[in-house]
Amino acid sequence: MGVVVLLVEIIWLGRGGQGGVTAANILVYAALREGLYGQGFPFFGAERRGAPVMAFSRISDRPILRHGMFSEADVLVVLDPKLPLIEATRRVLVRDRGVVVVNARDDEALDPRHYRLEGSAKFYAVDATRIALENKLVVAGWPVANTSMLGAFSRATGLVRIESVVEAIKEYFKGRIGEVNAKAALQAYNETKLVGEVARSVQVHG
Amino acid sequence: MSKSMVRLEPIKYHVPLARPKQGVAGKTGFWRTEKPIVDNEKCIRCYLCEIYCPVNVIRVEPETGVTIDYDYCKGCGVCSDVCPVNAIRMVPEE
Amino acid sequence: MTAILEESRGGRILPLTGNYAVAMAAKMARVQVVAAYPITPQTSVIEKLSEYIEAGELEATMIRVESEHSALAATFGAAIAGARAFTATSSHGLLYMHEWVHWTGRARVPIVMAIVTRAIAPPWNIWPDHSDFYDQRDAGWVMGFAMDNQEAFDLTLQAFRISEDPRVYLPVMIGLEGFILGHTTMPVHIPDQEAVDEWLGPRRQGFVIDGSEPLAHGNLAWPEDTEEMFMDIHRAMMEAKSVIREVDEEYYRITGRRYGGLTQCIRCSDAKYVVSSMGAWSGDIMEAVEKLRGEGYPVGVLRFRFIRPFPEEDVAEHLAGKKLVVVFDRAISFGSMGQLFMETVAHLAKHTGKLPVLRNIVAGVGGVNVEWREFYELIKDSIDRFEEGGELEYFTWYHKARR
Numbered sequence: 001m002g003v004v005v006l007l008v009e010i011i012w013l014g015r016g017g018q019g020g021v022t023a024a025n026i027l028v029y030a031a032l033r034e035g036l037y038g039q040g041f042p043f044f045g046a047e048r049r050g051a052p053v054m055a056f057s058r059i060s061d062r063p064i065l066r067h068g069m070f071s072e073a074d075v076l077v078v079l080d081p082k083l084p085l086i087e088a089t090r091r092v093l094v095r096d097r098g099v100v101v102v103n104a105r106d107d108e109a110l111d112p113r114h115y116r117l118e119g120s121a122k123f124y125a126v127d128a129t130r131i132a133l134e135n136k137l138v139v140a141g142w143p144v145a146n147t148s149m150l151g152a153f154s155r156a157t158g159l160v161r162i163e164s165v166v167e168a169i170k171e172y173f174k175g176r177i178g179e180v181n182a183k184a185a186l187q188a189y190n191e192t193k194l195v196g197e198v199a200r201s202v203q204v205h206g
Numbered sequence: 207m208s209k210s211m212v213r214l215e216p217i218k219y220h221v222p223l224a225r226p227k228q229g230v231a232g233k234t235g236f237w238r239t240e241k242p243i244v245d246n247e248k249c250i251r252c253y254l255c256e257i258y259c260p261v262n263v264i265r266v267e268p269e270t271g272v273t274i275d276y277d278y279c280k281g282c283g284v285c286s287d288v289c290p291v292n293a294i295r296m297v298p299e300e
Numbered sequence: 301m302t303a304i305l306e307e308s309r310g311g312r313i314l315p316l317t318g319n320y321a322v323a324m325a326a327k328m329a330r331v332q333v334v335a336a337y338p339i340t341p342q343t344s345v346i347e348k349l350s351e352y353i354e355a356g357e358l359e360a361t362m363i364r365v366e367s368e369h370s371a372l373a374a375t376f377g378a379a380i381a382g383a384r385a386f387t388a389t390s391s392h393g394l395l396y397m398h399e400w401v402h403w404t405g406r407a408r409v410p411i412v413m414a415i416v417t418r419a420i421a422p423p424w425n426i427w428p429d430h431s432d433f434y435d436q437r438d439a440g441w442v443m444g445f446a447m448d449n450q451e452a453f454d455l456t457l458q459a460f461r462i463s464e465d466p467r468v469y470l471p472v473m474i475g476l477e478g479f480i481l482g483h484t485t486m487p488v489h490i491p492d493q494e495a496v497d498e499w500l501g502p503r504r505q506g507f508v509i510d511g512s513e514p515l516a517h518g519n520l521a522w523p524e525d526t527e528e529m530f531m532d533i534h535r536a537m538m539e540a541k542s543v544i545r546e547v548d549e550e551y552y553r554i555t556g557r558r559y560g561g562l563t564q565c566i567r568c569s570d571a572k573y574v575v576s577s578m579g580a581w582s583g584d585i586m587e588a589v590e591k592l593r594g595e596g597y598p599v600g601v602l603r604f605r606f607i608r609p610f611p612e613e614d615v616a617e618h619l620a621g622k623k624l625v626v627v628f629d630r631a632i633s634f635g636s637m638g639q640l641f642m643e644t645v646a647h648l649a650k651h652t653g654k655l656p657v658l659r660n661i662v663a664g665v666g667g668v669n670v671e672w673r674e675f676y677e678l679i680k681d682s683i684d685r686f687e688e689g690g691e692l693e694y695f696t697w698y699h700k701a702r703r
Contacts, residue, residue, distance in 0.1 A: 220525070
């Protein structure tokens with residue numbers, strides 16, 4: 001047990017059935033490929049398809065001693081563009097110098113007022129729903145944007161390289177499904193853009 | 207699974223395990239107050255007495271009929287009770 | 301990856317949930333029979349073992365039963381016939397099989413069972429605490445509890461060695477919290493199968509009932525004979541302590557990992573205050589303690605890996621002579637105190653006439669999430685108030701209302 005050099009806490013906010021838990025887990029695979037320790041888990045309890053749900057990841061360069069859920073995060077990944085509109089994003093406190101990665105095609109979902117920010121934050125956006133549809137990633141009628149958002153996460157945070165994400169996805173999903181998801185992740189990585197930066201003083205939150 | 211995969215190593219502790227053997231409680235025939243007496247002429251070889259005997263001392267053979275090991279028969283009378291042709295009767299011990 | 305691999309001997313690293321880590325360990329122990337009934341949060345242990353069997357990766361029979369009572373009965377039947385047998389359950393499933401928990405323990409039949417812990421209802425609750433696990437304390441099982449997924453794997457594998465050791469011949473249950481470990485994916489180092497085979501060896505047991513010779517098991521015994529059998533269970537428990545330590549050491553040979561036997565003590569030697577705990581949140585406590593160390597607090601952590609047999613020597617070694625001992629319990633014996641606290645104090649009193657100042661904090665019951673920072677604050681507050689000579693409650697229930 002030593003001093004924690006790097007410990008990043010990530011919350012995946014999506015709807016039940018959108019694959020937030022899978023993304024949280026695949027990130028552990030990707031972290032391993034970077035020589036990092038990872039932890040990925042769902043919200044503890046029963047979840048409903050369609051309801052706003054969280055999943056959690058931790059990444060560290062040391063064995064992770066912490067366990068369990070948290071409500072403050074260094075990185076918030078939003079899998080569904082409608083969640084900021086109903087303020088579901090305000091359940092999470094994004095820590096100072098945090099990163100917010102949103103599946104969004106317009107500015108509304110990126111309005112900082114929908115978020116609870118401790119201090120400064122960088123906002124990244126990608127139209128992951130479109131990417132999912134383009135790659136025919138549709139499960140039970142829903143476009144599944146989780147693997148695209150893993151690509152976006154890689155671009156926004158630089159914590160894991162896109163190569164590791166792609167390999168992790170192929171390890172997690174065998175065969176053709178892995179290939180398609182990996183392609184979507186790569187596409188999302190390339191399309192993810194920094195769309196805004198909130199300075200410490202600007203944001204008032206409660 | 208094949209038994210050869212188990213390595214039996216002696217146990218040094220008391221365990222709730224018993225190896226049944228004849229006569230562990232002595233000659234229990236001594237406990238009798240009534241003795242079952244068989245009329246093998248009447249016996250129809252239905253085997254009910256052998257099946258029902260709670261202490262497993264009755265044998266029925268097709269040729270010779272019923273034999274009872276009186277060393278261990280406690281005289282409970284179940285055999286006499288279940289016999290469909292009244293071939294076993296209970297007689298007081300002397 | 302390299303950081304973990306450097307400390308390990310061969311093998312590979314897989315991201316696994318705690319439940320999958322347990323299933324992987326059972327598979328690598330080459331269990332021959334699994335009998336189980338699904339219950340949240342245990343289900344994925346059994347699902348994964350079914351997948352292994354279906355895929356031909358595990359040569360075992362899965363007995364599907366209609367209840368947990370039958371699950372442990374069938375596991376017992378297989379084990380007594382000579383099979384390496386495994387089962388897993390949680391909460392109400394465990395309570396339903398409680399009669400068989402006693403039966404298998406007192407029968408001296410080696411079995412390994414994983415308990416993916418979960419609170420007991422009502423009210424209905426699927427979140428983790430230690431109530432179901434502590435409810436099994438008096439049944440003659442060796443009882444271990446993991447802190448993370450790696451240890452869930454390691455302990456499960458070690459459990460087979462301990463259970464089948466002729467000095468022990470008792471069933472072993474391994475606890476891990478549902479969700480916190482059970483459904484959380486973490487990297488787990490898996491040793492090579494050949495190394496495990498060589499280390500674990502074939503199934504060992506004291507007697508086999510498989511129909512080849514007439515044997516009567518569990519029939520009426522006189523009180524004196526009965527008591528002798530129970531005294532022997534106690535003796536075997538006492539011997540199990542050295543077996544657990546040995547197995548932990550030998551496991552180091554194939555994995556490069558050892559935990560320190562029945563307990564793990566971090567920062568204990570020069571500590572004036574020690575915090576004691578069991579389960580996943582011990583990690584959070586270690587992080588809190590590390591931060592307190594950074595602030596100059598001489599504090600350590602005594603983490604229980606086993607509570608049966610109870611590691612009284614470790615308690616004596618690490619707690620006697622300390623100024624303050626705080627025990628965190630994730631369960632309570634209603635009308636008394638936390639179970640770990642009661643046992644710690646009882647055994648400590650045997651070894652020292654001068655007890656430290658003692659404090660029991662019950663928390664996280666019903667699955668309430670307690671974060672490392674809260675431990676930091678609770679521990680710091682306890683030490684500060686102790687040093688200031690203030691009032692320190694002997695027993696506290698740390699509760700926070702739902703937000």
